[in-house]
Amino acid sequence: MLKIYHAKNTRSVRIVWLCEELGIPYELKTLNFAPADLQSEAYLAVHPLGKVPSVDDDGLILNESGAITQYLLAKHGRGRLEPKPGTPEHGHFLHWLHFAEATFMVPLGNIAQHAFLRPEADRIPQVAAESQVAAKKMLSIVDRELAGKDFICGKDFTAADTMMGYSLHLCKLFGLLTDDYPNAVAYFARLSSRPGFQKATA
Numbered sequence: 001m002l003k004i005y006h007a008k009n010t011r012s013v014r015i016v017w018l019c020e021e022l023g024i025p026y027e028l029k030t031l032n033f034a035p036a037d038l039q040s041e042a043y044l045a046v047h048p049l050g051k052v053p054s055v056d057d058d059g060l061i062l063n064e065s066g067a068i069t070q071y072l073l074a075k076h077g078r079g080r081l082e083p084k085p086g087t088p089e090h091g092h093f094l095h096w097l098h099f100a101e102a103t104f105m106v107p108l109g110n111i112a113q114h115a116f117l118r119p120e121a122d123r124i125p126q127v128a129a130e131s132q133v134a135a136k137k138m139l140s141i142v143d144r145e146l147a148g149k150d151f152i153c154g155k156d157f158t159a160a161d162t163m164m165g166y167s168l169h170l171c172k173l174f175g176l177l178t179d180d181y182p183n184a185v186a187y188f189a190r191l192s193s194r195p196g197f198q199k200a201t202a
C-alpha cells in the first residue's frame, strides 16, 4: 500500500488530500516536524534532505509534492481531477499546479523561516518583509484569476486545487488571506470545506 510520509500542516497535506479525493488507500507515516524525525538516519534514506512529503509506492520512493501529484493522477486518476492531457485546458492546469509550489511557495517558505521557524537570532526581518510583499503580489494574481470561477481551472475541482489549496492554507495561517482578496477568500472557503482537506489538516 502507498505510504505517505506526513507532518502536520506541511506540504504533505497536498498528498493526503489528493488521496482522499481520489479514494486511493494509503498508510500514513506521521513525523514530527523536527530534526529528530526529519533528519533521522531512517528518514534520510527516504528523503536525502529530510523534507516532507515523500511517498513509498511498493518500493518506488518519490519526493516533491508536484511530482507525486502528477504520478498519482497518472496511476489512479482515470481522467479524474485533471483536464484531458494535450489540451489547452491541461496546459493551464499544469501552470497552476506548478505555480502553487515553484512560485507561490518561495515567499511563503521565506516567511515561515524568517517569521516563525528559525531561532530569533537567525531571522532576517528584511527577508520576511520583502517576502510578504511578494506573497501579496502573488495573491493578487490568484485573486484576479479566480474572478467568476469556482476553482483555479474553472468550474471543476482539479489537482491544481489540492496544490494551490495548501499554499492558501499557509497564507491564511500567516494572516495574509484578507478581504483584499475576496475571490481567493471565497475559493479557500470552498476548498477548506471539503472533507479531504479537513482530514489532511486534522
Ligand SMILES: N[C@@H](CCC(=O)N[C@@H](CS)C(=O)NCC(=O)O)C(=O)O
Residues within 6 Å of the ligand: 009, 010, 011, 012, 038, 050, 051, 052, 053, 063, 064, 065, 066, 101
Ligand atoms: N519542493 C518540495 C518542498 C518540500 C519542503 O520544503 N517541505 C518542508 C515542509 S512544508 C520541509 O520538509 N521542511 C523541512 C526542512 O526544510 O528541514 C515539495 O514540494 O515537496
